[in-house]
Amino acid sequence: MSTLPHASNEDLVCFAYGVGHSDEGVCLLIKMGPYRILLDCGLSDISPLITEDRLPVCDLVICSNARADRARGLLELHRAVPQLPIYSSEVTSLLLPLNWLDEPEPVPPFGQALPWRRSIEFQDGLTAELFPAGHLPGAAAILLTYTGFYRSYSVFYTGDFFLSNSRLVDGLHLDSIRNLNPDVLIIEGSYGTARHPHRRKQENTLMARIDRAIEQQQSIILPVSNLGIAQELLILLRSHHLFTGRDIDIWVDGKIVPCCDAYLKLLPHFPPSVQNFARHQSLFWDEKVRPHVRQLTPENLANIHQRQCIIVTETDIDLGIYTAGHPFPWLVLLPSMPQETILLPSTTPQLAIETYLLSQHSDGAGTTQLIHNIRPKHVVFIHGSVPYLADLTALEELQNRYHLHSPAAGTLVSLPIGDTFIQPAPPADPNYEGELTELEREVNITLPTDLASDPRWHNFADTGSIEARWQGEEIVLRGISQRELLDRQQQLNLPPDLHCCGNCRYQRGARCYNSRSPLHGFKVTPDGVCPVFESNEIK
Numbered sequence: 261m262s263t264l265p266h267a268s269n270e271d272l273v274c275f276a277y278g279v280g281h282s283d284e285g286v287c288l289l290i291k292m293g294p295y296r297i298l299l300d301c302g303l304s305d306i307s308p309l310i311t312e313d314r315l316p317v318c319d320l321v322i323c324s325n326a327r328a329d330r331a332r333g334l335l336e337l338h339r340a341v342p343q344l345p346i347y348s349s350e351v352t353s354l355l356l357p358l359n360w361l362d363e364p365e366p367v368p369p370f371g372q373a374l375p376w377r378r379s380i381e382f383q384d385g386l387t388a389e390l391f392p393a394g395h396l397p398g399a400a401a402i403l404l405t406y407t408g409f410y411r412s413y414s415v416f417y418t419g420d421f422f423l424s425n426s427r428l429v430d431g432l433h434l435d436s437i438r439n440l441n442p443d444v445l446i447i448e449g450s451y452g453t454a455r456h457p458h459r460r461k462q463e464n465t466l467m468a469r470i471d472r473a474i475e476q477q478q479s480i481i482l483p484v485s486n487l488g489i490a491q492e493l494l495i496l497l498r499s500h501h502l503f504t505g506r507d508i509d510i511w512v513d514g515k516i517v518p519c520c521d522a523y524l525k526l527l528p529h530f531p532p533s534v535q536n537f538a539r540h541q542s543l544f545w546d547e548k549v550r551p552h553v554r555q556l557t558p559e560n561l562a563n564i565h566q567r568q569c570i571i572v573t574e575t576d577i578d579l580g581i582y583t584a585g586h587p588f589p590w591l592v593l594l595p596s597m598p599q600e601t602i603l604l605p606s607t608t609p610q611l612a613i614e615t616y617l618l619s620q621h622s623d624g625a626g627t628t629q630l631i632h633n634i635r636p637k638h639v640v641f642i643h644g645s646v647p648y649l650a651d652l653t654a655l656e657e658l659q660n661r662y663h664l665h666s667p668a669a670g671t672l673v674s675l676p677i678g679d680t681f682i683q684p685a686p687p688a689d690p691n692y693e694g695e696l697t698e699l700e701r702e703v704n705i706t707l708p709t710d711l712a713s714d715p716r717w718h719n720f721a722d723t724g725s726i727e728a729r730w731q732g733e734e735i736v737l738r739g740i741s742q743r744e745l746l747d748r749q750q751q752l753n754l755p756p757d758l759h760c761c762g763n764c765r766y767q768r769g770a771r772c773y774n775s776r777s778p779l780h781g782f783k784v785t786p787d788g789v790c791p792v793f794e795s796n797e798i799k
Contacts, residue, residue, distance in 0.1 A: 272413045272443060274673040278303050280448070280643030284669060285329040288446065288642070292406035292413050295319050295386050299402065299417050299446070301333040309337060316341045320382055323348040323371070324419025325399035326355035327487060329643075335360050338370050345382070346371035349390055351398025351529050358487055358519050377436070379405075394422035394431035395620055396488045397526055401432060403440065413677065414442040416634060420643070421448065422619070423626045424459040427495045428523070430531055438633045443677050445636035449666075452648025453624035453655065456617060466616045467500045469593070470570070474508065478591045478612070480570045481579055486515040489595065489620060490572055491523050494544055494553060497570065499537060505550050511564055512544070513556040514574035520544045583611060624652070631658065638663040638675050647716055701781050702771075725768040754786060762786030765796040 277287035285302020287309075298309070298318040309317050316337070321344060323331050334346060334356065348356065350373040360367045374380055379389045385407045390400040404415040416437070423431045456462065473480055484490045490512075497503050497510055512520065520543075527538055534543070541549045556564070556571070564571065565586050573582070583590050589612070596615045622630070631639055639662045641649045649666045658664055667673050694707040711717065720726075720739035727738045754762045761767045761784040766774035772784050776792045 271408075271411075272415075272675045272677060274444070274446070274640060274667070274675060276642070276667045276669055276671050276673065277308055278669050279667060280329060281646060281669065285332060286643055287333070288417075289318060290404065290415055292386065292404060292415065293408045295383060295406060297322065297386075297404060300324055300330040300419070301337055302327075302329040302331060303333040306333045306337050306340065309333075310340055314340070316344045318344070320345040320347065322346075322388060322402055323352060323356070324393070324402060324417065325396050326352045326358065327396060327420065327485075328359055330419065331356055331359055334371075335363075335367060347374050347388070348372075349374060349376065349398045349400045351526055352400065353398075354526065355398060355487065355522060358515070358522055361515055361518060374400075376400075391436055392430065392432065393419050394424070394426070394429055395420040397429050397523070397529060399429070401437070403437075403442070411677075413444075414440070415444045415446065416440055416442040416636065417446045418448055418630070420450075420621060421630070423622045423630065424619070425531070426459060426620075427463075427492050427499070428530055428534055432630075434630065434633050437630075440634050440636075442634065442636045444638045444640060444675050445631060445634055446640045446642060447627065447631065448621060448643035449627060449641045449649045449652045450621040450644045451619070451623045451627075452644060452651040454648075455625055456619050456623040459619060462617050462619060463496055463500070466593075466618055467496065467502045469614070469616065470497075471502045473591045474568060477568065477588055479564075479568050479586060479588045481582060481590060481592045482570065482572045483575045483577070483579065483592070483594065484516075484572065486519045486574055489618065490516045491520060491544075492618070493572055494520065495534070495537075497551060498541075498543075498546075498553065503551055508551045509564075509567065509569040510551050510553045511556040511569055511571045512553065512573075513571065514577055516572060516574060517555050627652065628655065628657065631662070636662060637677060638665065640673060640675075641666045645715075647714060758787075759789060759793040759795075760786060761788035761790070763793075763796060765794045767796075 271291070271293050273291045275289040275291075277289065278285045279288075280286045280302070285304070286300045287303050288299040290297045290299060296318040298321040300323055301309070301321060303309070311317065321334070321337070323334060323346065325331070337344065338346060348371055353369055353371055353373045356371070357367045357369060374388070374390050376390055376392060379387045381387045387405045389403045391403070393399040393401040399420055401419055401421055402417045404417070406413045421432045423434065425431045457465075470480055482493055484493060494510070494512065524543060527535060527543075537543070544553050545555065546553050554560070561581070564582060568588050571582055573579075579592065592611065592613045594613065594615050596617045639658065641652050641664070652658070653664045653666050665673050692707050692711050694705055697704040697706070712721070719741070722739060722741050725740040727740055728735055729738075754760060756763065761772065761779075764772075764774070766772055766777065767784060770783050772779040772782055772790075774780055774792055774794070777790045779788065779790050
C-alpha cells in the first residue's frame with residue numbers, strides 16, 4: 261500500500277484530490293487507522309490515484325451516486341486496478357454505466373452493491389453503512405466506522421443530499437441519522453447559505469412559466485444534465501395539473517434517452533406514488549396519453565417545426581439544430597446554477613433566455629439543520645463555489661460548536677479528536693460595515709468598495725437595479741438581472757421601442773434616477789414619458 265500524499269502519522273485525516281469546485285469532480289481519501297478509503301472518483305485524470313508501482317492509494321472505493329462529478333473516473337480506475345474493491349448502492353451500480361455511453365463497446369457492470377441501512381464489515385474493524393440521501397435514485401450518504409485497539413473513529417459523508425422529496429426520490433430522513441455524533445461530517449455546500457422556497461413551490465413556478473410561454477405561442481428548450489434533473493422535469497411535465505392531458509409534444513434528445521430507459525428498469529426502487537403512476541401510463545415514452553413524450557431522432561427532427569413543442573436536451577448540444585427554421589419563437593430555460601456550459605445558437609432573432617430554480621440539493625437552512633441533527637466534532641465542506649463555502653464556514657452558529665474546514669483540491673486535512681473543543685480560528689469577516697442616510701424621498705446605503713472584490717458582485721450589480729425586502733428584523737438586498745428587467749417589461753406588454761419609463765435605463769424600483777429628468781427622484785409609472793428618455797436595451 262502506498263503512503264498517503266503529504267504523509268501523516270495521524271490516525272484520522274482526509275486528503276482532497278477533488279472537492280467539486282467549478283468543473284472539478286469530487287474525490288476524497290480518508291485515512292482511518294490503518295485503512296484508506298476513497299470516497300467517490302469524479303476525476304477526469306486518475307493518475308494521482310495510482311502509484312509508480314501500479315498500486316492504488318486506497319484499500320477500497322465507495323461511490324455515493326452515479327453523477328459524473330462523483331463517478332467519471334471509476335471505469336479507468338477499475339481497468340487500471342481490477343482487483344480494487346468498488347462499492348455503491350444497488351441502484352447506483354445499475355446507473356453507473358450511463359457515464360460511459362461513448363465507449364465503443366457497452367461497459368458491463370462492475371463493483372459490488374451494498375444494501376441500505378445495514379452495517380457491512382470490509383476488513384477487521386472497518387465497517388460502512390449506507391443511508392438513502394435523496395437528490396438522485398440510489399444516492400447514498402455513507403457512515404464509516406473504524407474500531408481499533410485503542411480507540412474508534414467515525415466519518416459521515418453525505419455525498420449529494422437533499423432533505424426534501426422530489427418527484428422520483430424521497431429526501432434524506434433526518435430521523436435515521438439524528439444524534440449519530442460522528443467524529444467527522446463531510447458535507448456538500450452547493451447552495452451556501454442561500455434559502456430557497458419549498459420544492460413544490462419551485463415546481464409550480466416553473467410549470468406556470470412554461471404554461472405562460474405556450475399561451476404566448478413560444479416553444480421551449482430545457483437544456484439539462486442527462487441524469488437526474490432531466491427525468492425529474494419529464495415526470496413533472498407529465499404529472500403536473502397544468503399539463504396533464506394537454507395537447508403538446510415533448511421531445512427528448514441526446515444521452516437523456518438511454519438514461520430514461522435505464523430509469524424504467526428501476527421502477528421497484530421509486531416512491532409508491534411513482535409506481536402507482538406507472539400502473540396507468542408510461543413514465544416517459546407515451547404516444548397515447550397527452551402530453552406525448554417522444555424520442556427525437558435525426559429522422560423525425562423535422563417534426564418539431566410542425567407545431568409548438570417542448571424539447572428536453574443535453575447541455576452540450578448546439579441548440580441551433582432545433583431553432584433553425586422553426587416557425588415559433590423560442591424560450592430557453594436554464595437552471596439557475598448550471599453545472600455545464602450551454603451551447604446557445606449564435607443567430608436566432610426570436611430567442612429569449614431565462615433561468616429557473618429547481619433545487620437538487622439542500623439550501624443553507626437544510627445544510628445547517630443536518631449538521632445540528634448529526635452533531636459531529638469536525639465539519640468538512642465540499643462541492644460548491646469557494647464564496648458559497650466560505651459563507652457556510654463564516655456562520656457563527658457553526659463556528660461556536662464545530663471545527664470547520666473547507667479544503668481546496670490537493671489539501672491534507674488533519675482531523676484530531678480530543679475531549680475538549682478548541683475554538684477554530686474564524687475565516688475572514690464576510691460582513692461589510694456601511695452608512696445609512698435617510699433623506700426626504702429616499703434612503704441611501706453606502707458600502708465599502710471591498711464588497712465589489714467578491715466574484716459574485718458582477719451578477720449582483722449587473723444592471724444597477726436592486727430589490728429590497730424585509731426578512732424578520734433585517735433587510736435583504738437582491739440584484740435584478742438584465743433578463744429579469746426585460747421579462748418585467750414583457751409582462752407589462754410595453755412595446756420595446758416605446759419611449760416610456762418602463763423601457764428607460766434610469767427607471768429602477770418604479771422611481772426615476774436620471775438627474776437630467778424633470779421626474780428625477782419621483783415615483784413613475786411604466787408608461788410615463790419625459791424628454792430625456794434613454795433605452796435600457798441590452799447592447
